[in-house]
Amino acid sequence: MHLPAGTYTVTTSGYGFASRTDTVTIAVGRTETLDLALTAVAHHTVSGTVLDVTGKPLKGATVKFTDAPVDAVTTGADGTYAFPSVAEGSFHLAASPSAPVLCNGNWTGALTVDGNETVQASLPPRTDAAGTYSCAPGAYSWIDGRTKVALSGDENAEAVALPFPVKYYGVSYTSAYITTNGLVNFLSPRLGDYANTALPAAAQPNGVVAACWDDLTLDKKSSVQTTTTGTTGNRRFAIVWNNAALVSDTSVRLTFEAVFDEATGAITLQYKGIGSSALQKGSSATIGIENQAGTDALQYSFNESVLKDASAIRFSPKAA
16 A cells, blocks of 8 residues: 555454554655554353334344344244354344234344343334335224225225325325225226235335235125214224125135224224134235335235234324
C-alpha cells in the first residue's frame, strides 16, 4: 500500500480477538513494516428462548448472528436455543420463524457478549412490505349474520352497501362485492377466482380480503349473511359465510366471517366449526389481504392446514 508521508492510526480487529489500535509514522521514501499480534478473547455460551407473536415458545425458529461467523441454530420444541461458544464482542442477533410463518415477524437485537448471555427474542407482528397493515391472532368473538345476501351457487358475486365507509389501503369504500369463493372484493365482481393464488399477485382479482379464498359453492345448506353491531363511531360490520361447501368435496363445509371495525379500521377474520379435515383447515385456501394494485399484501397462509376452530386473525392498519 502506498501512502503519503505522515502519521497514521491503524485499528486491527477480527472475530475471536481483542481489537488493538497502533500508530505508525511514514517518512518520505521509506517503507514501514507493522507487525500486529492479536490477543484471543474468551468464549461464552449464548442461549435463550424465541417467543411467537402471542408470547408462546416457538419451535423451529432460526436464530443467527448477522455479523459473526457462527453457525445458525434452530429452536427446539420448547422454543429454546443455544450457541455453546461465542467470542466476546458486540454483535447483532436475529430470529425468524419457519413455515408456516402466519403472523410472526422477524426479530433483531444488539448483543454484547462479555460472559454467558441469555437472550429472549419476542417476535413482533408481521407486516406487509409497506408496513400499512400488521397481523396478529385476535380475540375470538363470533358475530351471527342477520340479513341474507342474495348470493348462491358457484362462481357468483353480489354487491353490498357498507354501513360506514371502510378505508382499505388508503381508499374509502361505501360498497364491496362478496363472492362465493370467500372473498371480499373492493374493486369489481370479477369472477374466475376459483383458483386461489399466493398474495400478492399482479393478476386479478386485486384489492381483496381473502377470508377463505377457495373453490367454494353455496347450495341449499349454505348462505351468506351480514350484520352490523354497535353504535355510530364504534360499529362492526360482519360478512358471514355459513356452511359453504368445497366444490371438490361438498361434504366438507366451512363457516367463516370477515368483520370490519369502524373505530380502528381493523379487519378480523374468524373461523367457526373447523374440524380435523385438512381442507377445513385451509389446505387449498388463501388467507390474507392484498392492495388494489396487487403489489403488496399480508398473507396469513397459502394452501396450509393452519386454521383452527374458534379462532380469529386481526389485520390492523398502521396508526396515523
